Amino acid sequence: MDVNLILFKKNGSQKSFPLPSNLTVIGRRRDCDLVVPLMKVSRRHCQLDLSENELKIRDLGSRNGTFLNGQRVNGDATAKPGDYLQIGPLVFQLQIDGNPPQAAPPPPTKPKPTDKEPLLTADDDEDEEFDFSDLDIEDSGDSFLDELEEL
Numbered sequence: 001m002d003v004n005l006i007l008f009k010k011n012g013s014q015k016s017f018p019l020p021s022n023l024t025v026i027g028r029r030r031d032c033d034l035v036v037p038l039m040k041v042s043r044r045h046c047q048l049d050l051s052e053n054e055l056k057i058r059d060l061g062s063r064n065g066t067f068l069n070g071q072r073v074n075g076d077a078t079a080k081p082g083d084y085l086q087i088g089p090l091v092f093q094l095q096i097d098g099n100p101p102q103a104a105p106p107p108p109t110k111p112k113p114t115d116k117e118p119l120l121t122a123d124d125d126e127d128e129e130f131d132f133s134d135l136d137i138e139d140s141g142d143s144f145l146d147e148l149e150e151l
Contacts, residue, residue: 001050005085005092006103014103016095022050026087027060040064040088046073055079055096064088070106 004016017034026034027045036045042062049056059066059073066073067086079085081099084106085092093103 001053001055002097003048003050003055004095006095008091008093008103008105012105014105016103019048019050024048025060027062036087036090038088038090041090045087049076055094057085 003019007015020033024033025047027043028041029043044060045062046066047058056076057073057079058076068077069084079094081096083094
């Protein structure tokens with residue numbers, strides 16, 4: 001199974017990043033597979049597990065939560081092509097085996113009175129500029145960092 005994370009930037013651009021392995025840990029710590037050096041991302045934030053032809057998302061006890069289609073992930077959640085994954089202030093669309101063929105940012109959401117943590121896009125955090133120069137994927141060479149620096 002081929003999985004790409006499509007990152008949506010606040011300027012409207014997007015960039016695709018392939019998962020580096022079947023088990024990918026995302027967080028701030030240097031030993032994570034995908035390192036996101038933003039304070040709203042926990043040291044070990046979430047895990048993406050490709051097994052048995054499905055993609056499972058698991059929050060690893062992050063402070064701000066991991067969201068799949070605007071719903072907080074508790075335990076394991078199964079992701080489908082086109083689903084939206086929020087990790088801290090970053091929003092990705094999941095492209096699985098080429099589907100969906102065209103990525104689209106999530107539709108704007110208005111918080112309901114009961115919503116404590118609605119789905120955010122990068123432009124919801126107006127005062128935080130994203131500096132992707134320190135992002136890193138373990139053993140990936142320079143392709144991930146090169147792509148982020150182009151954003």
